[in-house]
Amino acid sequence: MRQSFLFTKTRREAPKDELSKNAQLLIRAGYVHKEMAGVYAYLPLGLAVLENIKRIVREEMNAIDSQEIVMTTLQRKDLWERTHRWDDDIVDVWFKSELKAGGEVGFGWSHEEPIGEMMKNFIVSYKDLPVSVYQFQTKLRNELRAKSGIMRGREFVMKDMYSFAGDEASHLAYYESTKPAYMNVFKRLGIGDDTYITFAAGGAFTKFSHEFQTVCEAGEDVIYLNREKGIAINEEVLTDETLTNLGVTRDSLEKVSTAEVGNIFNFGQQKAADLGLAVKTSAGEDIAVWMGSYGIGITRLMGVLVEKFSDEKGIVWPETVAPFKVHLVSLAGNDEGVRAYADAFYEDMKKAGIEVLYDDRDLRAGEKFADSDLLGLPYRVIIGKDAAAGGEIEVVHRATGTVEKKTREAVLSM
C-alpha cells in the first residue's frame, strides 16, 4: 500500500486521556481510534494486525479439528434464565435492551448458552460426537471500569471455542489437545517463552481451570511462577493444598505480573445438564454431553504484543502479525530519478509477493524515519540517492536497529 493513500496519520504526541503504553502507541501510530472508554475502532493498519492474529489462531484451531462459525450478538433472555445467568446480580456485565415488539434481549458477553442451545439441533446421538466449534466474536461487557487501553475493554474481540464429547476420555483428550494448540498460537506470536499455562480457579465443575498468562507489567493478574518446573499458579488459588498437589514450595515461586491471553474450562457434564443438551448412548440412554470452553482474547493479545514489543521510538511488531513486512521508505524529495526508482522498486516488491507499505510521501527523512519507527514494521528498506544510482540498498531491522546493505535482487528475494 502507498502510504500517501493511507488515510490515517501519525501523531507526535499521545492523547492525554491514555496512559497505557499500548493505547498511546496504537493511537499515535494510527492503528486504532478510541470511540469511548474501553471501546476502540480498528483502522486499516490495526485491522491488518487483528486479521493476522486471527489467521494464526484460525490455523491452530482448525488443526485440532474445530469448525469456525459466527454466533449472534443479540441473545435470548430465556436461555440465560434457564441457567440463572440473566440476573444482573449474578452476571454483572450484561448490556441489555428491549425489543420494540416487546421482550428483552441481551448483548452477548459470552456464548456458552446460545451455542449449547443451537447445538441441540445437531448433536442428538453419540455418533454425532465429538464436535468442536469456534468463532471470532465481538463481546460486549458492561465493565464497571475499562482500563489498560485495548487490554480490558467493554467491547472486544475474542475467539471462543466450545467442545462437545460423548465420554469423559475423549473429552479430556480434547481438552488436553487445546493446550499445545494454544501454545503454538502464542509461540507464533512471539510470546511463547513468556506465556505459562497457569492453574486458576475452576469454578463449580473442576478443581482448576487453566489460564494462559503472559508475563507483562501492564497485565492485571499476578501469578506465582516456578520457571524451572514450568509451573504457574494464579494467586487466587495459591493455597498450601495447591502447593502440595503441584509439588512445589512457596519459596521456589516467583511473583510476576501477567496478562491473561487465554483460558480453558472443563465443564464436565454440568453445563450440558444445565442446558438440557443430551445425546443417546449406544445403549439408548440419554446422557448429558461433556463440554469445554476455550477462549483467546484477540484484541487483548494485540495490546499485550505492543506492551511487550515496543521501545521509546514506537512499536516493534513480531513479523507474524505486522500489518506489512516491509516499510519501503523513499527519500526522493524532489529528485525525480529517486522517485521513479522507488516507484518501480515498489511495484517489483509487490510482484515478488512482499507485503510492503511504501512511504511515497513528500516529507523529510527525519519525519519518515520517525513515523517508520513508530509504525514498527519489521524491515525498513530505504531508497535514497545511492540506491537509485545503482548502489546497494539499506535494510534496517526495526527490532535490533541493525543495518544491512543488500543488492536489489537480494531485497526482492526477502
Place this chain on the structure above:
RNA sequence: CGGGGUGUGGUGUAGUGGUAGCACGCGUCCUUUGGGAGGAUGUAGCCCGAGUUCGAAUCUCGGCACCCCGACCA
C-alpha cells in the same frame, strides 16, 4: 461501585475574576531535503446547563465525559 484526579483550537499545553497565549498540526508562498528544517502569512478553542458578579476559562451548584488506585474480572 468506593476513593483520587482532569476537562482550554485537530493534538499537547499556559492562563486563580478584567483583550484567551504558545508549540505541533492544517492552508498558501519561498528556501530546504538521510533522523520530526527555516522564514512569511493564514486557520482553528475555554465539556454542557444553571447561578454569583459590572464582568467567569477562572468562583458556586448540577450534569456529562475521561484517566488513575481499589473492588470486580467464565
